[in-house]
Amino acid sequence: MNLIDNLNWRYATKVFDPNKKVSNQDLEFLKEAIRLSVSSYGLQLYKVLIIENDEIRAALRKASWDQKQITDASQLFVFCNYTLDYDRHVDDYIQRIISTQGTASDDVKQYGEFIKTSIDKMPAAERKSWSEKQTYLAMNNLLLACAELKIDACPMEGFDNQAYNQILGLDELGLNAAVIAPVGYRSAADKTQQRKKIRKTKEELFKTA
Amino acid sequence: MNLIDNLNWRYATKVFDPNKKVSNQDLEFLKEAIRLSVSSYGLQLYKVLIIENDEIRAALRKASWDQKQITDASQLFVFCNYTLDYDRHVDDYIQRIISTQGTASDDVKQYGEFIKTSIDKMPAAERKSWSEKQTYLAMNNLLLACAELKIDACPMEGFDNQAYNQILGLDELGLNAAVIAPVGYRSAADKTQQRKKIRKTKEELFKTA
Numbered sequence: 001m002n003l004i005d006n007l008n009w010r011y012a013t014k015v016f017d018p019n020k021k022v023s024n025q026d027l028e029f030l031k032e033a034i035r036l037s038v039s040s041y042g043l044q045l046y047k048v049l050i051i052e053n054d055e056i057r058a059a060l061r062k063a064s065w066d067q068k069q070i071t072d073a074s075q076l077f078v079f080c081n082y083t084l085d086y087d088r089h090v091d092d093y094i095q096r097i098i099s100t101q102g103t104a105s106d107d108v109k110q111y112g113e114f115i116k117t118s119i120d121k122m123p124a125a126e127r128k129s130w131s132e133k134q135t136y137l138a139m140n141n142l143l144l145a146c147a148e149l150k151i152d153a154c155p156m157e158g159f160d161n162q163a164y165n166q167i168l169g170l171d172e173l174g175l176n177a178a179v180i181a182p183v184g185y186r187s188a189a190d191k192t193q194q195r196k197k198i199r200k201t202k203e204e205l206f207k208t209a
Numbered sequence: 210m211n212l213i214d215n216l217n218w219r220y221a222t223k224v225f226d227p228n229k230k231v232s233n234q235d236l237e238f239l240k241e242a243i244r245l246s247v248s249s250y251g252l253q254l255y256k257v258l259i260i261e262n263d264e265i266r267a268a269l270r271k272a273s274w275d276q277k278q279i280t281d282a283s284q285l286f287v288f289c290n291y292t293l294d295y296d297r298h299v300d301d302y303i304q305r306i307i308s309t310q311g312t313a314s315d316d317v318k319q320y321g322e323f324i325k326t327s328i329d330k331m332p333a334a335e336r337k338s339w340s341e342k343q344t345y346l347a348m349n350n351l352l353l354a355c356a357e358l359k360i361d362a363c364p365m366e367g368f369d370n371q372a373y374n375q376i377l378g379l380d381e382l383g384l385n386a387a388v389i390a391p392v393g394y395r396s397a398a399d400k401t402q403q404r405k406k407i408r409k410t411k412e413e414l415f416k417t418a
Contacts (some may be wrong), residue, residue, distance in 0.1 A: 003357045004238065007245035007350070029213065031415055035408050036216035038352060038364050042407050050417045093407070100405050129338035130366075133345045140349040141216070143247060148212045155247050157339075168418075196309050198302070199244050200253050206240055208259045209377075 006147035008197070013152040013182075015190035018072040022183060026149050027075070030183070033145030037138040041115050043093050045086070046135045047175055049168060051076040056167065063163035064180075069154050073182030077142060078164065079135035083128070084174035086119045135178040142181055152186040155179065215356035217406070222361040222391075224399035225281040231392060235358050236284070239392070242354030246347040250324050252302050254295070255344045256384055258377060260285040265376065272372035273389075278363050282391030286351055287373065288344035292337070293383035295328045344387040351390055361395040364388065 001009070022030075027050075034048055051057055052075055061070040070076055082089060094112040098105050122130060139155060146153040157179055164170070164177035186193055210218070231239075236259075243257055260266055261284055270279040279285055291298060303321040307314050331339060348364060355362040366388060373379070373386035395402055 003354055004241050004245065007242060012247070028411075031411055032213050033216060035411060035414055036213065036406070038221070038349070040366055044409050044414065046414075048415050050415060053418055056418060096407050096409070100407050125334040125338075129334075129341065132338065133342050136342050136345040137349045140247070140346045141353075144350075144353055145212055157249055197245070198251050198305050198309050200305070202240050202244055205244055205253065205255075206257050206259060209262055209265060 001148075003144070006144065009150070010143065010147040010153070011193055011195075011197070013069065013073075013154045013184075013186050013190060014192045015187040016069055016072040016074070016152065016182065016184040017187040020074065020185035022074040022151055022185075026151060029149060030142055030145045030151070033141045034138050037141045039134045039137060040130065041093070043089060043115070044134070044138075045082045045089055045131050046138060046178070047080050047082070047173075048138065049078040049080060051078060051168075059167045060159070060164060063167065064156070064159040067156070067158070069156070069182040072184070073154075074184030075182070077139070077181045077183060078168065078177050079139050079179050079181075080168075080170055080175040081131040081135050081178045082174055083131070083176050087116050090115050090119070132176075132178040139179050139181055142183070146183055151183055153181050153183045155181050210357075212353070215353065218359070219352065219356040219362070220402055220404075220406070222278065222282075222363045222393075222395050222399060223401045224396040225278055225283070225361065225391065225393040226396040227281040229283065229394035231283040231360055231394075235360060238358060239351055239354045239360070242350045243347050246350045248343045248346060249339065250302070252298060252324070253343070253347075254291045254298055254340050255347060255387070256289050256291070256382075257347065258287040258289060260287060260377075268376045269368070269373060272376065273365070273368040276365070276367070278365070278391040281393070281396075282363075283393030284391070286348070286390045286392060287377065287386050288348050288388050288390075289377075289379055289384040290340040290344050290387045291383055292340070292385050296325050299324050299328070341385075341387040348388050348390055351392070355392055360392055362390050362392045364390050 057071045057076060064070045090112050094108055097103055097108050143153050159180060161177045266280045266285060273279045299321050303317055306312055306317050352362050368389060370386045
């Protein structure tokens with residue numbers, strides 16, 4: 001199956017089979033797809049929590065409009081953007097470049113200063129938006145990796161992110177829950193899997209100039 | 210090749226071969242992958258411009274730090290989020306649901322009102338961020354579709370989006386250029402293609418709880 005087939009196969013799963021678990025091997029594939037995501041400057045300014053613990057998930061479900069995917073899926077992926085200490089994250093990134101590519105460190109350090117200045121110049125609301133956007137790219141890679149393995153998933157914005165931050169202790173870590181996705185296997189009882197996909201036509205969506 | 214292989218194959222292409230063009234058949238595949246992107250509520254609150262015209266691209270290049278990918282790639286994809294008239298977009302969406310799924314229109318209309326209220330309640334900065342985020346999901350689908358077809362691409366945030374809006378006449382259409390990606394074929398002269406990918410380790414990026 002190619003990417004288009006996989007995109008047509010997937011859907012936002014409303015009911016997961018709580019008895020079916022994603023294998024460790026498949027989880028490593030999903031993690032690698034996320035790890036290889038594109039991000040602004042390549043910074044990967046986020047951390048991804050994979051929540052399996054039942055008690056934590058019960059608490060998170062309460063902070064997610066009681067949506068049962070949170071507890072019934074095999075795992076819950078929580079994509080958290082960093083909100084603080086960008087200079088340190090850039091320094092870490094520059095170190096990764098030097099150790100991976102063996103690049104001359106003066107040029108690379110100058111590049112690091114350029115990135116720091118660019119981030120610093122952003123108005124606070126724009127910086128917040130910019131760092132959260134990067135997690136959407138990573139989450140999208142998760143969705144496509146799931147579809148390739150015929151694992152179901154449900155991208156979700158409908159949760160109380162401040163409650164998530166509190167339950168998961170994210171504030172202390174300079175992190176913020178930006179977007180989430182439970183993954184696992186659809187239940188036969190999930191009627192939404194039979195619905196036709198709703199999409200604009202190409203004519204509505206694209207304009208060539 | 211699977212998704213991981215494709216992700217390892219791709220890179221942010223700095224130099225495109227200006228003589229190589231993406232075929233119409235491949236373009237249709239890229240458009241279909243974008244069309245099938247996930248989006249908040251399924252609204253697809255964006256339009257995607259595919260810029261081929263040389264004069265327009267020369268003007269856009271000036272608004273993109275003179276980066277030559279803008280003019281040398283085969284096409285430039287500009288992902289534009291809608292900034293106005295959300296109620297109308299929701300109404301259009303509800304009509305798409307009714308005509309695609311033949312759903313009982315009262316339930317669906319109620320769902321439309323729920324979406325309108327949710328969007329309306331967002332603070333302005335959050336609404337802006339939210340609608341722009343959706344374009345990142347669509348852009349990511351483009352990148353993965355390109356990688357599957359061995360087409361090169363370069364995701365870019367480094368452009369003057371107000372200049373883009375002006376050059377492309379987007380303000381009048383209630384649109385805003387959020388993120389862009391030139392697509393085409395790498396030049397043999399692009400040395401960045403030989404660089405090792407810089408990524409955090411899985412241990413740095415993930416935490417299981």
